[in-house]
Amino acid sequence: MIRIRVLFGLAALSTLLGLWLAFTAPPDALQGEYSRLINIHVPSLWLAFLAFGVTAFGSVMWLIRKRPRWDRLAAASVEVGVLFTGIGLVTGMIWGQAVWGTAWDWGDPRLASTAVMFFVYLGYMALRSAVEDPVAKARRSAILGVIAVVQVPLVYFSVNMFRTLHQTQSIRPDGSTMPDEMLIAMLVNVVAFTVLYVALMAARIDVAKAEEAAKGEEMLAGDAVKPPRISEVKDV
Amino acid sequence: MDFVASLDDVGVSLGGHPVLRGITLTVAPGDVVGISGANGSGKTTLIRTLATLQRPDKGVGSILGADIEANDLVDVRKRIGLIGHTPALVPELSLRENLTHIARLAGINEDRIGPALDVVGLDEVGSRRAEAASFGMKRRIEVAHLLLRKPQLLLLDEAVSGLDSSATELIDALVENTIDRGGAAVMVSHDRDYLNANCRRTMRLATGHLEVTT
Amino acid sequence: MSFWSQAWEIARVDLSVERRVGETMRVVLPFAVVSLIVFPVALGLQVSFVAQIGPAVFWALGVLFGMQVALRQSAADSPERRDLQALVGVDPAARFVGRTISGVVLTFAFLIALFIAMVVLYGPSLPSASVPALLLSSSLFAVGLTELGTLAGEVTTGLRNRNALASLIVAPLALPLVIGASQTLEALVRDESILPWVLLMTASGLALAVAGVALARPLEEAAR
Numbered sequence: 282m283i284r285i286r287v288l289f290g291l292a293a294l295s296t297l298l299g300l301w302l303a304f305t306a307p308p309d310a311l312q313g314e315y316s317r318l319i320n321i322h323v324p325s326l327w328l329a330f331l332a333f334g335v336t337a338f339g340s341v342m343w344l345i346r347k348r349p350r351w352d353r354l355a356a357a358s359v360e361v362g363v364l365f366t367g368i369g370l371v372t373g374m375i376w377g378q379a380v381w382g383t384a385w386d387w388g389d390p391r392l393a394s395t396a397v398m399f400f401v402y403l404g405y406m407a408l409r410s411a412v413e414d415p416v417a418k419a420r421r422s423a424i425l426g427v428i429a430v431v432q433v434p435l436v437y438f439s440v441n442m443f444r445t446l447h448q449t450q451s452i453r454p455d456g457s458t459m460p461d462e463m464l465i466a467m468l469v470n471v472v473a474f475t476v477l478y479v480a481l482m483a484a485r486i487d488v489a490k491a492e493e494a495a496k497g498e499e500m501l502a503g504d505a506v507k508p509p510r511i512s513e514v515k516d517v
Numbered sequence: 518m519d520f521v522a523s524l525d526d527v528g529v530s531l532g533g534h535p536v537l538r539g540i541t542l543t544v545a546p547g548d549v550v551g552i553s554g555a556n557g558s559g560k561t562t563l564i565r566t567l568a569t570l571q572r573p574d575k576g577v578g579s580i581l582g583a584d585i586e587a588n589d590l591v592d593v594r595k596r597i598g599l600i601g602h603t604p605a606l607v608p609e610l611s612l613r614e615n616l617t618h619i620a621r622l623a624g625i626n627e628d629r630i631g632p633a634l635d636v637v638g639l640d641e642v643g644s645r646r647a648e649a650a651s652f653g654m655k656r657r658i659e660v661a662h663l664l665l666r667k668p669q670l671l672l673l674d675e676a677v678s679g680l681d682s683s684a685t686e687l688i689d690a691l692v693e694n695t696i697d698r699g700g701a702a703v704m705v706s707h708d709r710d711y712l713n714a715n716c717r718r719t720m721r722l723a724t725g726h727l728e729v730t731t
Numbered sequence: 732m733s734f735w736s737q738a739w740e741i742a743r744v745d746l747s748v749e750r751r752v753g754e755t756m757r758v759v760l761p762f763a764v765v766s767l768i769v770f771p772v773a774l775g776l777q778v779s780f781v782a783q784i785g786p787a788v789f790w791a792l793g794v795l796f797g798m799q800v801a802l803r804q805s806a807a808d809s810p811e812r813r814d815l816q817a818l819v820g821v822d823p824a825a826r827f828v829g830r831t832i833s834g835v836v837l838t839f840a841f842l843i844a845l846f847i848a849m850v851v852l853y854g855p856s857l858p859s860a861s862v863p864a865l866l867l868s869s870s871l872f873a874v875g876l877t878e879l880g881t882l883a884g885e886v887t888t889g890l891r892n893r894n895a896l897a898s899l900i901v902a903p904l905a906l907p908l909v910i911g912a913s914q915t916l917e918a919l920v921r922d923e924s925i926l927p928w929v930l931l932m933t934a935s936g937l938a939l940a941v942a943g944v945a946l947a948r949p950l951e952e953a954a955r
Binding site for chain 3: 565568570572588591592594595597598599601602603604605606607609610614618619621622623624666
């Protein structure tokens with residue numbers, strides 16, 4: 282519990298620092314104040330990609346080791362990843378409406394592919410909720426987690442395959458196109474979101490452990506069926 | 518002695534609920550073990566565990582010399598025969614086509630299919646679609662396939678329920694055939710009279726454990 | 732029996748069953764053709780615009796109905812049949828490959844029939860190289876979609892909402908195939924190379940094939 286409080290405390294501090302830098306950095310000359318949304322939009326999606334990558338890792342580890350901890354890790358990471366993807370999509374739509382005059386551009390495959398990534402992992406969560414047996418749940422989820430990760434490279438590289446309105450990646454191997462202050466603010470927010478991700482994961486995994494412990498010693502399935510009271514049948 | 522099957526304190530859960538708890542059982546070559554139990558007592562789960570189709574959550578066991586928790590049980594499974602609650606046939610194929618399909622997958626010489634159909638009494642109805650065949654006919658096809666495969670461990674789950682006397686005799690002959698080849702059989706049923714008459718020892722499954730009755 | 736013999740035998744029986752039941756060509760295909768009619772009627776489109784959107788509508792319906800081919804009931808194994816296949820020594824990877832082979836044949840036939848219906852109903856003007864490009868993109872599309880459908884079907888097998896859940900899983904993951912297939916025709920219209928889109932679909936198909944074979948054993952256990 283203390284560990285989680287410390288993590289959330291760190292997340293709060295780093296988020297406050299990130300917000301302060303975001304609002305004190307100079308705005309983009311063309312996009313104005315709306316450019317500050319980059320400090321939420323980009324970190325959200327990067328962390329979403331990280332979260333789904335962790336899910337894939339947890340899924341592979343479960344398939345190899347069959348330990349519940351890997352399933353808890355994968356499942357928790359999907360939930361946080363879906364949250365971050367949702368935040369990324371909404372902030373992207375607000376930004377798009379302000380800058381391009383449209384919240385959703387059908388000519389932009391990355392928007393569509395980020396949205397479908399969101400639905401892939403909603404499907405993952407739906408699959409988990411449809412299976413009761415914990416081992417079967419873990420196994421089916423692990424398989425889907427491994428398959429689903431093919432979406433992550435597609436989202437990232439689709440910008441390079443299609444001509445779109447969406448700006449190309451701001452940070453490229455040959456250097457960034459952003460002014461230093463904006464870049465620093467964005468990177469600090471990436472760190473803040475990462476700490477928040479870790480805090481949310483820790484809390485979610487603790488909840489999952491508590492749910493499993495609460496199940497306790499169960500009566501045998503067959504013992505719950507009592508012998509019928511044949512002599513009382515006529516009285517029904 | 519090399520047991521055909523042995524389970525030691527095996528527990529199995531299904532759907533997150535414990536079904537078997539602390540099952541200890543040994544089956545030697547030549548054994549015919551009958552297991553009875555109330556509805557929901559875990560008889561089918563026990564049979565599927567012996568068939569290596571259900572992994573236990575705890576305990577240890579070996580089936581035909583292989584660890585029950587091993588990753589690769591393909592060779593062991595080929596020596597196990599199972600007749601379950603519901604016949605495992607493709608409804609849209611004829612009875613003969615179903616037997617041919619199983620034989621091909623199992624790598625069995627297709628020349629043996631005709632004689633097997635003849636022995637089980639289905640040579641004249643082999644062209645009937647499985648979905649149009651009676652339950653008894655579907656059971657006979659299952660017996661035919663096991664006569665072709667010649668398993669070392671035969672597992673029967675309510676195999677004679679709903680069968681006429683001639684089909685029941687066919688099941689009995691299959692068990693005898695398996696024992697004569699040095700194998701063993703385990704059958705579960707509600708019918709204690711049948712188990713007492715056809716098994717060398719019987720047990721009762723209750724509260725997740727096995728109790729010897731004869 | 733060898734791996735490929737098992738795969739071919741499973742594919743053979745799948746196709747035999749489909750020939751008798753006719754789920755793909757007598758149910759799914761007519762339903763898809765009806766949907767081709769519904770689109771322009773619902774949108775109140777003018778004839779010229781209908782011709783423009785034809786190929787796009789074709790691929791959209793191709794993925795939505797094509798996945799129903801992969802998820803068809805006639806290919807769904809009962810728990811007893813799965814147990815039997817495990818006991819006679821069917822390699823789970825051979826099962827996946829066999830299912831994929833039969834699914835690809837059916838999905839490809841479905842797509843070609845649907846494309847012909849689209850051309851008749853929508854009257855698009857297509858470049859002369861469309862036919863070989865269509866055959867190529869349909870093949871790759873069918874392979875990837877069948878692999879996805881087979882995997883999703885296995886992961887959801889035995890669940891009450893199997894079809895809906897499997898469709899939810901397949902639809903978004905099929906996006907690379909939809910992009911690749913639709914952009915292949917678009918590239919021809921723009922007189923550009925179709926190679927990147929062909930490579931995209933090929934990569935998708937290969938990745939799913941590797942995943943299917945590598946995950947075959949856990950999938951077999953998951954389905955029990």
